[in-house]
Amino acid sequence: MSRLPSLALSLVVLAAGALVCPGCKKVSEGSAAPAADEHDELTRALLEAIAAGDRPAALDLATSALAIDLDPGSFAGLSETLAWLGDLSRLRPAGDEPVDGGVHRRYVATFANGELSLSVTIVADKVEGLEFDEGQWAAFEDRAIEAGSGRFRLSAFYFVGPEGERVKNPANPDSIPYAIVIDGLDAEFREHHVTIGKLVYDSEGNEVYRQDSDDNIRFPQGDEDTVGATVTGNVAVPGPGDYELVLQVHDMVGNQTLDHRVAFTIAEAAD
Numbered sequence: 065m066s067r068l069p070s071l072a073l074s075l076v077v078l079a080a081g082a083l084v085c086p087g088c089k090k091v092s093e094g095s096a097a098p099a100a101d102e103h104d105e106l107t108r109a110l111l112e113a114i115a116a117g118d119r120p121a122a123l124d125l126a127t128s129a130l131a132i133d134l135d136p137g138s139f140a141g142l143s144e145t146l147a148w149l150g151d152l153s154r155l156r157p158a159g160d161e162p163v164d165g166g167v168h169r170r171y172v173a174t175f176a177n178g179e180l181s182l183s184v185t186i187v188a189d190k191v192e193g194l195e196f197d198e199g200q201w202a203a204f205e206d207r208a209i210e211a212g213s214g215r216f217r218l219s220a221f222y223f224v225g226p227e228g229e230r231v232k233n234p235a236n237p238d239s240i241p242y243a244i245v246i247d248g249l250d251a252e253f254r255e256h257h258v259t260i261g262k263l264v265y266d267s268e269g270n271e272v273y274r275q276d277s278d279d280n281i282r283f284p285q286g287d288e289d290t291v292g293a294t295v296t297g298n299v300a301v302p303g304p305g306d307y308e309l310v311l312q313v314h315d316m317v318g319n320q321t322l323d324h325r326v327a328f329t330i331a332e333a334a335d
Contacts, residue, residue: 100155103169107184108155110191111173114139115146127192135232136326137222144219145201148208150176163187178204216248216320218313223328224296237301237330244311246293250318251285261312262299272307273299278314304330 100108106125113121119139123131134142154174158181161168166187173180180200185193209219224241225231234240249256258281264273279297286293301307311324 102189103167103184103186104155104157106186106189106191107169107171108152110184110194111146111152111155114142115149115152117143117147125191127187127190129192130190130194132232133194135222137220137230140218140220141205145205145208146175148211149178149180149204166192168193177207180204216315216318216322217246218244218311218322218324219247220245221311221324221326233329233331235331237303239298240300240309240328241296241298242309242326243294243296244313244324246295246313248318248320249293249315250320252317254285255282256285256293257282257316258295259314259316260295260297261314262297263310263312264299264301265308265310266301267306272301275299278312301330304332 110122110125113119113125117140119134119136122134122139126134152173152175156172156174158170158172160170163185164187166185168183168185170181170183173182178200181197183193183195184191221242221244222230223232223234224243225235246258249258258279260279260281262273262275262279263271266272279295281295283293297311299309306327306329309326309328311326312321313324314321
């Protein structure tokens with residue numbers, strides 16, 4: 065078992081020093097805050113959708129470029145941290161830069177549990193880039209993970225590529241390896257015991273894969289400061305197409321169950 069890696073860092077993060085931009089419009093601290101415009105409203109809506117765990121709503125507000133970074137695993141990590149930060153009470157613009165077809169705007173966001181510097185790139189009324197101050201985000205992410213530890217949940221999911229790397233979509237329909245990170249497992253005699261049922265449905269809702277028997281996994285309990293247990297598995301599908309994987313995770317010791325759904329696509333092989 066290993067510590068849950070940072071999921072949010074798949075989105076670009078900013079070093080604190082990068083928040084100073086010569087030529088950017090500044091909002092004087094002594095002046096009244098300007099009225100929110102459509103960019104502010106879009107940014108707020110995206111942050112609130114992520115915090116609420118509403119990935120479809122977040123994807124509706126994002127361009128296809130940002131949607132790639134909002135894969136289910138990364139989205140879960142972002143959602144956990146923003147949810148821990150609490151209600152967004154103020155979103156103060158801190159500077160604009162024009163970009164091709166849109167604007168890059170910096171903000172200081174005030175949440176119930178802290179203040180976070182961030183920036184967005186908006187093109188054609190969609191968010192194309194979302195960036196957080198690196199140091200601030202890392203600290204808030206750690207506190208969110210600590211607050212969530214002990215609660216039974218699947219905190220990360222990702223498909224595994226041929227070199228062991230994380231990939232958005234698998235390539236081989238005959239072998240689709242994945243990994244999950246489970247938090248909050250109970251233990252008996254310092255041992256965890258989980259079962260995992262696996263089903264896959266095609267775009268028409270037809271069941272195309274069901275494992276004959278659930279994975280039955282036992283492994284030793286980690287140290288007290290260990291966050292999350294990583295478990296791997298594999299499924300298969302008939303061929304290229306759009307699918308949904310359903311994992312049914314059961315903690316045998318704590319008698320806790322959760323379902324996790326992941327949409328994915330197997331692309332046609334290139335000629």
